[in-house]
Amino acid sequence: MSLYPDSNPPSPGSNQVIHYAMQLLALAILLVWCFYILEPFLIPMIWAAVFASTFFPIHEKLTEKYGWKNGLSATFITLAALLILIVPAVFFMIAGAGELKELFQNIRDHELEIPNPNEKVKEWPIVGERLYDFWANASTNLTLTIQEHQDQLKPILLKLVALLRNTATGILLLMISIIISGVMLAYEREESDFARKLFGKLGGKQGEELAGVAKQTVQNVVKGILGVAAIQTTLVGIGLILAGIPFAGLWIILSLILAIVQIGILPISIGVIIYIWSTAGGTTAVILTIWMILVGLLDNVLKPIFLGKGASVPMLVVFLGAIGGFLHAGFIGLFTGAIVLTVGYKFGVAWINSTK
Structure with missing residues (x-):
């Protein structure tokens, strides 16, 4: 007597689909669980x-x-x-x-x-x-x-x-x-091998190339955004301390934060210049004004050099990725945004240039 009187018995293929679906579900649960454990x-x-x-x-x-x-x-x-x-x-x-x-x-x-x-x-x-x-x-x-x-x-x-x-x-x-x-x-060698294998599994030969692109992008963002911000802040600090500006430590911290978030040191510079001309004047005011203007313009010179150095994508792509990532996810978005947009750009160019 048939166990399926009103329908056809399930085919071996449908059993396989259920089997693979259960495996994928178990894998998804495991990955999500691992993520929550590692999230802190x-x-x-x-x-x-x-x-x-x-x-x-x-x-x-x-x-x-x-x-x-x-x-x-x-x-x-x-x-x-x-x-x-x-x-x-x-x-x-x-x-x-x-x-x-x-x-x-x-x-x-x-x-x-x-x-x-x-x-x-x-x-x-x-x-x-x-x-x-x-x-x-x-x-x-x-x-x-x-x-x-x-x-x-x-x-x-x-x-x-x-x-x-x-x-x-x-x-x-x-x-x-x-x-x-x-x-x-x-343990850099072991990690590099793992990264190459992971990217290779995900994207084949192009994936291995993208591992190097991601690494270069991170280095460029560090030098082009954090590095330039650190240089500017250091120079601002030297000017403020030598000119005897009150609460110099506080203005230095604010300068660093504004430089990193790409607002720039202009708000601090304006306040400092107003203060020095209203209180001291003379040679000190002239020198500090010139110094603050030069330091403020420094990122226009250094940023294109560092962001585009050795990169396989245009500097504008890295910059837009870093700023967009920051607006979306905060400081860590400076790097994740630049990497994601760079990888997306590489895939887009490869697809446009493909002959098939």
Whole structure:
């Protein structure tokens, strides 16, 4: 007697489809489970991969040209990176937090003194009169001025405090990522082989090429965006400290953040130039103004050089990917956005040029 009186018995092919579907479902569940387990470490691991890729040329030179062992080279690079990147960042962070605390304390104790504005401020176009009146009121009675504009000032101050707190968290994350990147450098050969095999499985011969493209893109973004931002911030810091600008540490931190997010240091430069001409004037004001303008223009020269150096795609593709990625996913999007758009561009060009 048939077990399927009203229909045909299932064919062997349908059983295979169910079998493969169950396997794919089990694999998907396993991958999602693994993702949730690794999610707390995902951002530090991505940053570590970025740093490892950036430090690799130095590691390669130390191991191949000078004969250092992998472990020794990775340890040296890690310690050097911590010394060069973390120590100054912590120093400026502590200085900025201390200056901000001092600012709040002086405001609370009515001890903050603001110099009277220069009469020439009135002659500035559009904002001259209003800026002069606000500045004059603040220099005469700062407490009353703050009370009158507390609705506008309070959100700014809260955002400033939140910015410093997030910066401190970022520095800690940066330190952890650099340490992990040292471990990655020590096992660089095994990781490179794994990356080539993975990209090869996903995209064949072109996939292996894309592994190298992704690595080059990360290095270019680090040099073209983070590197240029670090250079600009360092030069800004030198100018502010030598000119004796108050709360220099705080302005240096803000300059670094604005440079990384591609707003640029123009807002800081304008404020500094206004302050120096209104208080000091003379040679100091002229030199600092020229210095801030030159530093502000520096990224227009360095960025195209670093972003496009050695890249197999136009510099504009890398730049748009980095900025779009940042707007979509924050700092880590600087790298993921550039890589995704670069890979997409390569696939697009290959498809357009294909003869089949």
